[in-house]
Amino acid sequence: MLDTPRAATEPVARSRTARRVLGLLALVAVLAVLAVLSVAVGSRAMDLGQVWAGLTDAGSDSYPVVTELRLPRTVLGLAAGAALGLAGALMQAMTRNPLADPGLLGVNTGAAAAVVTASFFMGSFGFTGTVVFAFTGAAVASVAVYLIAGAATATPARLALAGAAVTAAGYAYVSAIQLMDAATLDQMRFWSVGSLVNAHVAPMLPVVLLIGGAAAVGVLLARPLNALALGDATATGLGVDPRVLRVAGIAAITVLAGTATAVCGPIVFVGLVVPHVVRAFTGPDQNWVLPYSMLSGAAFLIAADVLGRVIARPAEVQVGIVCAVAGGPFFLYLVSRRKVARL
Amino acid sequence: MTAGPLVVEDATIGYGRVAISEGLSVDIPEGEFTVILGPNACGKSTLLKALARMLKPSAGRVLLDGKDIHSQPTRAVARRLGLLPQSPIAPDGITVADLVARGRYPHQGILKQWSAEDERVVAEAMAATDISELASRGVDELSGGQRQRVWIAMVLAQQTPLLLLDEPTTFLDITHQIEVLDLCAKLHREGRTLVAVLHDLNQAARYATHLIAMRDGEVVAEGAPADIVTADTVQQVFDLPCRIIDDPETGTPLVIPKALASARI
Ligand SMILES: Nc1ncnc2c1ncn2[C@@H]1O[C@H](COP(=O)(O)OP(=O)(O)OP(=O)(O)O)[C@@H](O)[C@H]1O
Ligand SMILES: [Mg+2]
Numbered sequence: 001m002l003d004t005p006r007a008a009t010e011p012v013a014r015s016r017t018a019r020r021v022l023g024l025l026a027l028v029a030v031l032a033v034l035a036v037l038s039v040a041v042g043s044r045a046m047d048l049g050q051v052w053a054g055l056t057d058a059g060s061d062s063y064p065v066v067t068e069l070r071l072p073r074t075v076l077g078l079a080a081g082a083a084l085g086l087a088g089a090l091m092q093a094m095t096r097n098p099l100a101d102p103g104l105l106g107v108n109t110g111a112a113a114a115v116v117t118a119s120f121f122m123g124s125f126g127f128t129g130t131v132v133f134a135f136t137g138a139a140v141a142s143v144a145v146y147l148i149a150g151a152a153t154a155t156p157a158r159l160a161l162a163g164a165a166v167t168a169a170g171y172a173y174v175s176a177i178q179l180m181d182a183a184t185l186d187q188m189r190f191w192s193v194g195s196l197v198n199a200h201v202a203p204m205l206p207v208v209l210l211i212g213g214a215a216a217v218g219v220l221l222a223r224p225l226n227a228l229a230l231g232d233a234t235a236t237g238l239g240v241d242p243r244v245l246r247v248a249g250i251a252a253i254t255v256l257a258g259t260a261t262a263v264c265g266p267i268v269f270v271g272l273v274v275p276h277v278v279r280a281f282t283g284p285d286q287n288w289v290l291p292y293s294m295l296s297g298a299a300f301l302i303a304a305d306v307l308g309r310v311i312a313r314p315a316e317v318q319v320g321i322v323c324a325v326a327g328g329p330f331f332l333y334l335v336s337r338r339k340v341a342r343l
Numbered sequence: 344m345t346a347g348p349l350v351v352e353d354a355t356i357g358y359g360r361v362a363i364s365e366g367l368s369v370d371i372p373e374g375e376f377t378v379i380l381g382p383n384a385c386g387k388s389t390l391l392k393a394l395a396r397m398l399k400p401s402a403g404r405v406l407l408d409g410k411d412i413h414s415q416p417t418r419a420v421a422r423r424l425g426l427l428p429q430s431p432i433a434p435d436g437i438t439v440a441d442l443v444a445r446g447r448y449p450h451q452g453i454l455k456q457w458s459a460e461d462e463r464v465v466a467e468a469m470a471a472t473d474i475s476e477l478a479s480r481g482v483d484e485l486s487g488g489q490r491q492r493v494w495i496a497m498v499l500a501q502q503t504p505l506l507l508l509d510e511p512t513t514f515l516d517i518t519h520q521i522e523v524l525d526l527c528a529k530l531h532r533e534g535r536t537l538v539a540v541l542h543d544l545n546q547a548a549r550y551a552t553h554l555i556a557m558r559d560g561e562v563v564a565e566g567a568p569a570d571i572v573t574a575d576t577v578q579q580v581f582d583l584p585c586r587i588i589d590d591p592e593t594g595t596p597l598v599i600p601k602a603l604a605s606a607r608i
Contacts, residue, residue, distance in 0.1 A: 096432070220453065227448050230497075233428035236397045238501065239421025239449040284434040285441065
């Protein structure tokens with residue numbers, strides 16, 4: 001009797017797992033190709049031989065461009081894309097809201113508010129200074145959202161409301177400072193659209209370590225998030241404390257999205273669209289959604305950046321604009337085609 | 344009498360500053376099928392939430408196996424106590440087998456992932472609730488009754504000696520209601536301690552071995568169904584004038600509501 005259900009489910013389950021593993025491998029392959037493209041493409045295009053020489057031969061012509069500009073830019077693109085994809089997936093899982101994105105925690109406005117404040121009081125500062133202020137602002141904003149939402153008693157709906165309130169207040173504040181002090185506008189120009197052009201001056205090691213650490217924590221949350229998907233009550237029954245899980249999730253999202261935003265400026269749509277598309281392929285199991293979102297986020301951002309370097313040559317279009325232009329309509333299409341998945 | 348595995352001790356339970364029950368004491372007897380009865384909004388689900396550690400009493404305690412339930416690791420509690428809430432949520436696109444498999448959460452760990460044992464327990468839980476043929480179907484394409492059995496299978500896969508079920512028979516037709524109750528009775532016979540909220544007095548009288556009748560957050564009566572289901576208690580709990588006769592099938596009390604004079608035509 002017990003053989004019946006196993007016989008019925010196992011072939012289906014196995015072919016589905018095979019499909020998911022194959023998809024993951026394909027994604028890694030695409031990522032590798034995109035990474036090479038990202039090093040090769042630019043105002044001065046290179047062939048594969050030049051890329052290889054640039055990576056390995058310090059004496060070659062392409063070495064300075066590759067190691068000082070294109071490689072950091074590619075690494076940053078991969079890290080920021082992975083961070084935003086994963087942060088978006090975590091945010092959607094944690095709030096059970098398929099339209100949530102990390103910006104909902106106030107990360108973007110928090111970062112912008114901190115940068116204008118610092119620039120208003122201190123004048124201009126270097127890029128590392130900007131990154132540090134932005135990251136701090138992002139962290140402060142998401143803690144504020146969590147506290148306003150009622151801390152331990154925060155529910156998904158209250159988090160969304162608190163996030164919207166903090167974001168609105170943050171924008172008002174940023175605009176007010178900019179009106180009072182034109183000089184901050186200059187410092188802030190970078191903040192209106194996300195971009196990877198500052199990769200060569202970014203503190204790469206801390207960025208990669210922060211994102212790597214938070215990503216490890218984030219991916220470990222997959223199983224409790226699967227329990228949380230059944231509602232807070234069922235999750236509690238299964239031995240998950242939703243309050244603890246939310247704190248861990250918000251911490252991971254803040255570091256992931258906060259770091260990416262601090263270095264690249266606000267990049268919208270990656271955290272919103274990527275997990276959405278991923279779920280359509282993997283189904284609702286977070287054990288797959290989270291790694292897939294991470295890899296797809298990296299691929300999406302790198303692809304958008306390469307595209308931005310190609311379409312307006314010799315100038316380039318910032319990756320934030322490409323993401324918005326590519327992601328916006330695609331998202332509308334998704335929403336209109338299939339009903340938005342309830343989580 | 345020794346205290347049962349789940350005890351509420353002089354507890355105040357509520358939401359925020361609003362207390363639903365004050366000074367509530369309830370003892371869930373070991374190995375019994377306890378049914379909680381009472382009118383809408385009297386605090387049945389609230390009591391169940393307190394028993395399931397979802398609500399922390401602002402005064403008093405809830406004890407699991409003699410120890411404060413909130414002082415025990417929540418995953419350890421989840422291996423002792425399973426909960427089917429009144430309105431659980433199924434994520435879009437999840438299959439029946441995957442939903443039932445999520446009941447294994449408290450038995451797994453970072454290093455102890457999906458095992459053959461998990462596979463076996465999930466298959467058994469689906470067989471026991473008669474949903475094996477539905478295994479690869481999407482939960483969102485099932486009928487309400489099928490879905491309810493999937494949720495019960497999920498809680499069964501948790502393999503807990505104690506089960507709390509909030510209205511397991513809502514949305515079910517009469518046949519499936521009886522099926523679910525028979526399943527509960529079987530689980531009870533196999534040695535589990537069950538606590539269920541039911542709305543049907545006659546079903547409660549037939550299946551429960553222990554009844555708790557509540558009104559306005561308080562326990563009004565408690566004991567064996569034959570002692571509890573009386574015209575007086577029903578009047579007191581539900582404001583319902585009724586007659587009690589013997590259920591011709593089982594001999595348990597059967598509640599016959601009186602026809603109101605004004606309703607007679
Ligand atoms: N999450 C909540 N926040 C605030 N008040 C609540 C909450 N849930 C229930 N209540 C209130 O607590 C009281 C008891 O509700 P409870 O859900 O325990 O009733 P119940 O006996 O299970 O009723 P029903 O038979 O309708 O399920 C009600 O007055 C209800 O409005
Ligand atoms: Mg209820």
